[in-house]
Amino acid sequence: MTQIALNIPTYDDMLAAHQRIQPYIRRTELRHSDYLNEVTGAQLFFKCENFQEPGAFKVRGACNAVFGLDDDQARLGVATHSSGNHASCLSYAAMKRGIPCNVVMPRTAPQAKKDTVRRYGGRITECDPSTSSREATFAEVQAASGGDFVHPYNDPRVIAGQGTCAKEFFEQTDGLDMVVAPIGGGGMISGTCLTLATLAPECQVIAAEPEQADDAYRSFKAGHIIADDAPKTIADGLLVPLKDLTWHFVSSHVSEIYTASDAEIIAAMKLIWKHLRVVMEPSSAVPLACILKNPAAFRGKRVGIILTGGNVDLDRLPWIANT
Template structure:
């Protein structure tokens, strides 16, 4: 297996996961189209299993393991959606999932992971604590570590969302995805550039966690230092594999303000009557903030997930 996945790996991933993952709907909103003067098509991964696209990658990783490796289980550290996704995928294959979670993770995410029967180890909310705790867990269990985004099979799995979006036979001019660790964005870029070579792939990132934006412009990985954004799914820094794919295939990365993220999220809640988490609102925020020229364009947007603490809403 080569270092970086190509479209064929996404094709294979799609066959692997289709028994387990939802083929999520693509929704449109007349009133949001009126506001932006455009045609937006939203791929609703908030309706995916565990409420986020993360299930695609985790599921592909779990079901790509050999029988022998699978028996030892899987492990990861994650503050959120990847943890729940890996826990559910492992449960579906009937193997153990060992999840290291920062003790500050949102209650809704802790509950979800526990609900899928995973073994949870809580740690301090620092990258160092997460990594050292995970190392211990892996040493004890010999489970296979499944990184949330810097992982071949995870990237291939995440690319299936854009594949489905494009297979809806719409000739998109632009596809926009949010970027955190880069798993969704790198998979989206591989699918799009294969299936619609003329279509631009643009990433939207919170200005308060803009390592992808800076790395993309500098041509080298520049990790985040103290990132801060309401879009908690996008706090992580780009992975190496993800950056390699993004550098080659993504057309542009733009940043957006916190204010516009909240505005975009509320707009989608009010007009589309669907619940998305702040990370999912970042692409629409970029359009509302005029960071992407969408004049007379057909635009696909990946709504990454719908998990958030309803007791702590920003409005």
């Protein structure tokens, strides 16, 4: 069988991305909590990517892709499929450059995320909540628009952009033993691996995943990609499977993947809201849920946690949704 060479981004690509996106992103702050440190037995540093203007880390990769286009490519705009945050961030980047953005979103995506996409001028086409429906609908939309396809995570430009978060993280601390981030398709984890493999190879990269959407965990243990078509979890930002490019980074650099149940994710989300006093979505709480579930693996360590997004429907918070 012929092997297709992957276009794997490099550390230099990440550095170039960081320079390119500086005018359009925020250098997000770190938060910590004495209470959470005491409960976990670790020293936790939370990097608040939910404080980005579109509310999620994905603005980094989206801006790198959009502002890396030449004028001829940019004229037709960009297109993508996304459960929400990538759609919002790509719409924001396209708005900043003054080009069109077409996005395909599951009809079940949170209304808050749809509202954000539309606020930035993104054009939404809805699809059924499955990977197969998303990709089939997108093929039609992309063919009609002709825009440049910016994949939510399996794109070297996107991964290089996401890697800038880990670079900032290490510049804002005196070093970390571990960095923990949620994993769905693996864009943030891949960018983190890309950066830390050069900047701090001694630092472990840990992925955190919902039990009810644990295809990355099962892939990691099996040694090959196992994809679910339509997983269901409260962590709606983590519903997509790994692809070849992100699998390269996960299989080569991730030290471990832990999982947590939806109930554990909701409990961790409440703790973060209460003790860090920041608005964040369920996907962002998965790392803390996994740390609380596996305390021995983190005790005594300096642990960086990436709070990946804050686009949550405030009228449908998971602990009050059924009341």
